[in-house]
Amino acid sequence: MPWKPETLALHAGHTPDSTTRSRAVPIYQTTSYVFADTEDAAQLFSLKPEVWAPRLNLDRDGLRPGDFNPEATGNIYTRIMNPTTDVLEKRMMHLEGGVGALATSSGSSAITYAVINICRPGDNIVSSASLYGGTYNLFLHTLPQINYYTHGSQVTVSHGHLAFFGAYALLNLMTFYYAMPKMKGIAVYDDRRGKIGFWTMCSAMMIMGLTFGVAGVLQSYIERVLGMGYMVAQGYMRLWMGVTMVAGVFFLGGLLTTVVDLFTLRPAKAQA
Numbered sequence: 001m002p003w004k005p006e007t008l009a010l011h012a013g014h015t016p017d018s019t020t021r022s023r024a025v026p027i028y029q030t031t032s033y034v035f036a037d038t039e040d041a042a043q044l045f046s047l048k049p050e051v052w053a054p055r056l057n058l059d060r061d062g063l064r065p066g067d068f069n070p071e072a073t074g075n076i077y078t079r080i081m082n083p084t085t086d087v088l089e090k091r092m093m094h095l096e097g098g099v100g101a102l103a104t105s106s107g108s109s110a111i112t113y114a115v116i117n118i119c120r121p122g123d124n125i126v127s128s129a130s131l132y133g134g135t136y137n138l139f140l141h142t143l144p145q146i147n148y149y150t151h152g153s154q155v156t157v158s159h160g161h162l163a164f165f166g167a168y169a170l171l172n173l174m175t176f177y178y179a180m181p182k183m184k185g186i187a188v189y190d191d192r193r194g195k196i197g198f199w200t201m202c203s204a205m206m207i208m209g210l211t212f213g214v215a216g217v218l219q220s221y222i223e224r225v226l227g228m229g230y231m232v233a234q235g236y237m238r239l240w241m242g243v244t245m246v247a248g249v250f251f252l253g254g255l256l257t258t259v260v261d262l263f264t265l266r267p268a269k270a271q272a
Helices: 005-011 038-045 083-096 107-118 133-150 154-184 192-225 230-236 238-263
Strands: none
Touching: 005 083, 107 133, 154 192, 154 238, 192 230, 192 238, 230 238
């Protein structure tokens, strides 16, 4: 006789413990699990469903198939699966009449997984504006950025290079050029070589930012507007990536010049 929804909600997915006969689902506060040997661990970590149930190769000293609860079959790491979470997933599966279920740590995670499972870049989501705020903002702000700006686009690479160079590299250079003369007791130092290295780096980085940006716009247009594949877009971007490589060589030259200048600072020549 099939269980009614009320019974499924209370007992589906769980087999009472044969030792304690406890009816409630235990909370397994563990991050790791026991394996029979390295081969057993390798089989389970390969994530092949056929080796999860029943577990194989457990006839070892101190480890027998009977030592393992069937519900623990296939557990390898709590972030991937946990016996307590597994009961919840099975219970939801039975209640919904599905073939499986996945429990997440938040509603936003669950909605994101559901959307990216069925949608692809360029697809549209039609939803009500009266949705719960977190879901509405997920659709309005988070997913569009993933879809249009950060999904394999060189535009993000351009932004990253310029932002990190401006925020970190230049700040560190300022600190070094302030500290090194004081450490060496130089009041006024010769800055000609340092200026060459500095402006070579900055000019090369600006060119790299521009070429990455042009390549990213071209990539987005080819892949998302024209619908061509990733490798096709790479062919059209080859020229811009070549210019980027040349700029990168000049940047490296400027960087080496600046580093050498920092470690070999010399006092400025007195003006006649």
